[in-house]
Amino acid sequence: MxxxxxxxxxxxxxxxxxxxxxxxxxxxxxxxxxxxxxxxxKWALMAFCLGVYYLLPFVRWNRGLxxxxxxxxxxxxxxRFYFFFIELWPQEVYYFTGLLIVAAITLFxxxxxxxxxxCGYLCPQTVWTDLFYAVERLIEGDRRERMxxxxxxxxxxxxxxxxxxxxxxxxxxxxxxxxxxxxLYFNDAPTLVKQLVTFQAPMLAYIWIAILTATTYLLxxxxxxxxxxxxxxxxxxxxxxxxxxxLNVTYKYDRGEKRTSLKKANELRALGETxxxxxxxxxxxxxxxxxxxxxxxxxxxxxxxxxxxxxxDSVMKxxxxxxxxxxxxxxxxxxxxxxxxxxxxxxxxPRTVVYSxxxxxxxxxxxxxxxxxxLLDVNVLHDRNPVAVRLSDGxxxxxxxxxLLNKRGFDRVIAIDxxxxxxxxxxxxxADSVTQDRPMIVIGxxxxxELRILVTAPSELNPEKSIPIRFRVTDIGLGEAALATDHFVxx
Amino acid sequence: MAEHNDxxxxxxxxxxxxxxxxxxxxxxTPLPRWWIMTFYACIVWAFGYWVVYPAxxxxxxxxxxxxxxxxxxxxxxxxxxLERIRxxxxxxxxxxxxxxxxxxxxxxxxxxxxxxxxxxDNCAPCHGSGAAGAKGYPNLNDDDWLWGGTLDQIMQxxxxxxxxxxxxxxxxxxxxxxxxxxxxxxxxxxxxxxVRSLSGLSTSAGYDAAAGGKIFADNCASCHGDAGRGNQExxxxxxxxxxxxxxxxxxxxxxxxxxxxxxxxxAWSDRLDPSTIKALAVYVHSLGGGK
Numbered sequence: 001m002x003x004x005x006x007x008x009x010x011x012x013x014x015x016x017x018x019x020x021x022x023x024x025x026x027x028x029x030x031x032x033x034x035x036x037x038x039x040x041x042k043w044a045l046m047a048f049c050l051g052v053y054y055l056l057p058f059v060r061w062n063r064g065l066x067x068x069x070x071x072x073x074x075x076x077x078x079x080r081f082y083f084f085f086i087e088l089w090p091q092e093v094y095y096f097t098g099l100l101i102v103a104a105i106t107l108f109x110x111x112x113x114x115x116x117x118x119c120g121y122l123c124p125q126t127v128w129t130d131l132f133y134a135v136e137r138l139i140e141g142d143r144r145e146r147m148x149x150x151x152x153x154x155x156x157x158x159x160x161x162x163x164x165x166x167x168x169x170x171x172x173x174x175x176x177x178x179x180x181x182x183x184l185y186f187n188d189a190p191t192l193v194k195q196l197v198t199f200q201a202p203m204l205a206y207i208w209i210a211i212l213t214a215t216t217y218l219l220x221x222x223x224x225x226x227x228x229x230x231x232x233x234x235x236x237x238x239x240x241x242x243x244x245x246x247l248n249v250t251y252k253y254d255r256g257e258k259r260t261s262l263k264k265a266n267e268l269r270a271l272g273e274t275x276x277x278x279x280x281x282x283x284x285x286x287x288x289x290x291x292x293x294x295x296x297x298x299x300x301x302x303x304x305x306x307x308x309x310x311x312x313d314s315v316m317k318x319x320x321x322x323x324x325x326x327x328x329x330x331x332x333x334x335x336x337x338x339x340x341x342x343x344x345x346x347x348x349x350p351r352t353v354v355y356s357x358x359x360x361x362x363x364x365x366x367x368x369x370x371x372x373x374x375l376l377d378v379n380v381l382h383d384r385n386p387v388a389v390r391l392s393d394g395x396x397x398x399x400x401x402x403x404l405l406n407k408r409g410f411d412r413v414i415a416i417d418x419x420x421x422x423x424x425x426x427x428x429x430x431a432d433s434v435t436q437d438r439p440m441i442v443i444g445x446x447x448x449x450e451l452r453i454l455v456t457a458p459s460e461l462n463p464e465k466s467i468p469i470r471f472r473v474t475d476i477g478l479g480e481a482a483l484a485t486d487h488f489v490x491x
Numbered sequence: 492m493a494e495h496n497d498x499x500x501x502x503x504x505x506x507x508x509x510x511x512x513x514x515x516x517x518x519x520t521p522l523p524r525w526w527i528m529t530f531y532a533c534i535v536w537a538f539g540y541w542v543v544y545p546a547x548x549x550x551x552x553x554x555x556x557x558x559x560x561x562x563x564x565x566x567x568x569x570x571x572x573l574e575r576i577r578x579x580x581x582x583x584x585x586x587x588x589x590x591x592x593x594x595x596x597x598x599x600x601x602x603x604x605x606x607x608x609x610x611x612d613n614c615a616p617c618h619g620s621g622a623a624g625a626k627g628y629p630n631l632n633d634d635d636w637l638w639g640g641t642l643d644q645i646m647q648x649x650x651x652x653x654x655x656x657x658x659x660x661x662x663x664x665x666x667x668x669x670x671x672x673x674x675x676x677x678x679x680x681x682x683x684x685x686v687r688s689l690s691g692l693s694t695s696a697g698y699d700a701a702a703g704g705k706i707f708a709d710n711c712a713s714c715h716g717d718a719g720r721g722n723q724e725x726x727x728x729x730x731x732x733x734x735x736x737x738x739x740x741x742x743x744x745x746x747x748x749x750x751x752x753x754x755x756x757x758a759w760s761d762r763l764d765p766s767t768i769k770a771l772a773v774y775v776h777s778l779g780g781g782k
Contacts, residue, residue: 021521022521022522023521023523024521024522024523024524025524026524230523384621385619385620385621386622386623386630386632389623389630389779390633390733390734391634391635391734392634392635393732393733399778427779450600452603452779459733
């Protein structure tokens with residue numbers, strides 16, 4: 001890591017116990033613009049990620065009258081999550097657990113195949129920082145210009161002042177839009193946009209926009225690579241996940257040493273000495289968004305965005321040497337090439353097979369669970385206090401709190417069948433039906449209803465101990481049914 | 492680097508802490524400056540808490556802080572908010588005729604939720620949190636009611652109580668037949684056995700059923716009825732069923748007849764507002780024993 005150590009001045013007696021500097025000052029990075037394959041991939045992925053993030057709340061999805069028409073919506077007040085054709089209830093958050101497992105293993109798989117693809121191309125910190133750098137470059141110029149302008153800080157001209165103002169204004173607008181898009185996921189987007197513009201949106205929306213504006217502005221405008229190097233745990237995790245077969249952005253030192261200028265290298269070669277393809281032009285360092293030298297080998301600070309590959313390739317092209325002096329490679333192949341063997345790349349190996357299999361299995365389980373999930377459900381809670389009640393004629397009554405869940409988008413008539421003690425009678429408090437033997441109730445769409453159900457066993461059939469009781473609820477229209485079991489006990 | 496630090500890690504070029512664990516050394520990588528500044532800022536920020544929030548204990552109280560915050564006031568605000576949110580619904584509950592509430596699922600749910608909370612705060616000390624009662628305190632889940640189990644009767648009992656001293660309270664007394672010398676000890680034993688026989692319980696040897704019947708007719712039937720089925724106007728319990736407020740064994744019955752029983756239920760009309768009492772009545776009625 002290329003950091004300048006700053007030694008604070010301490011009194012003499014404290015210097016004895018001094019273990020080095022307390023902090024290092026920040027060395028600003030000025031990444032240079034670059035063209036090439038990986039830069040194009042990064043632009044495309046940036047456009048895709050930002051496009052999805054900013055525009056997804058406006059995608060509509062028809063769920064019928066009265067239901068939200070937003071394709072992706074986190075409806076916190078009503079505790080519902082909508083994702084196109086899927087509607088999840090709070091008790092179904094385990095789908096998110098499955099989703100997180102799949103996401104984690106997908107990251108492992110990506111890492112086993114191509115290193116820190118997440119860090120270099122997809123991480124929000126990378127995407128927004130890249131966007132902010134693009135704005136900075138557009139307004140203040142490329143690396144050298146920015147360095148010069150920063151060095152002249154003391155003598156600020158009007159034009160420079162205008163540049164800085166413009167840059168921060170655009171940054172803040174992007175940051176504000178980022179926060180604005182965030183809140184749209186939690187409310188009907190077109191309605192909320194109207195409210196936001198007319199200052200009639202809830203205070204919470206403005207607060208969240210302010211928070212996300214601040215974090216985006218600070219993290220992408222100022223913290224930048226500091227987030228990756230100091231704050232994020234993921235580089236540490238990814239470092240532990242990589243193996244000898246994983247392709248990482250690598251400087252191929254097998255293409256010779258020493259690294260020296262083109263002219264000197266030619267002289268050395270003329271003298272019969274060795275010289276590398278690297279001409280020490282420092283272009284890879286100039287374009288690096290974290291300001292490191294990839295030639296030092298794999299390192300924590302390298303987010304593996306591949307921009308140094310593009311920079312080096314353009315230089316190799318100019319001096320007429322093979323491109324990909326820096327490229328996606330691994331140590332195994334460096335050693336194989338040094339030994340004169342052809343490089344091999346092994347994408348299919350136990351690690352990647354296991355990861356893929358896990359993704360497939362967890363994905364299949366989730367899909368199966370989602371497809372076969374019941375849209376009618378019943379939960380039963382036996383009264384605990386009192387557990388059982390003896391009535392004046394000696395019969396025994398148990399009470400149950402029964403919650404019915406209708407996850408469909410329309411009202412339904414549900415019949416309740418109780419299979420418990422012989423000759424018992426069933427009474428639903430407050431919802432007497434015409435057919436006393438088979439109580440029926442109506443549940444509104446997308447709702448739950450709590451019922452109090454009393455089951456009374458006649459005295460001559462007093463159960464001696466607890467006997468099982470089953471509550472079966474049936475949608476009399478669709479025939480869909482759900483079952484819950486509990487116990488009937490004597491006092 | 493400071494002169495003491497000749498212990499530089501060769502690979503990274505970073506100073507080590509100088510500690511050595513079987514040849515393994517710890518790099519002393521310095522924090523970035525913004526990090527340490529954030530740390531100092533947090534310390535400064537922490538002092539702010541002392542100033543704006545309650546922080547320092549004093550002899551009899553504590554510093555209140557500039558914001559004047561207290562958790563107690565927070566709860567009061569939340570309760571007030573709850574009342575405001577429920578406001579319209581509680582008004583609707585107050586206006587709805589008692590008999591209609593159970594037919595409206597929304598009103599029933601509100602009444603039960605409200606009733607359960609109020610029951611826990613006010614009624615549970617005697618009747619138990621599940622209204623299962625105890626000796627001398629009726630079980631409100633069953634179908635045996637001293638003062639009647641219809642919605643109106645339950646509400647009346649809650650409003651004015653029994654023997655509570657309220658002008659509209661239920662009145663009616665179980666006399667102390669033994670203590671006041673109305674009946675002699677052998678007569679009490681006989682009538683106690685007669686009462687047991689009314690609900691099919693065993694009687695002791697040598698008990699004179701005819702005598703018991705006569706004592707019952709002369710002394711008890713005026714309130715409990717000729718057949719012992721009780722009278723809810725007077726709060727006289729039904730003696731023929733399976734439910735006994737104080738117990739059905741001979742000794743308990745002798746005790747009851749000798750000294751009388753006059754349990755008290757307080758009047759709640761002065762302490763709870765009408766719609767709350769209504770909710771409470773619906774809740775008790777919905778426990779299962781309501782008529």
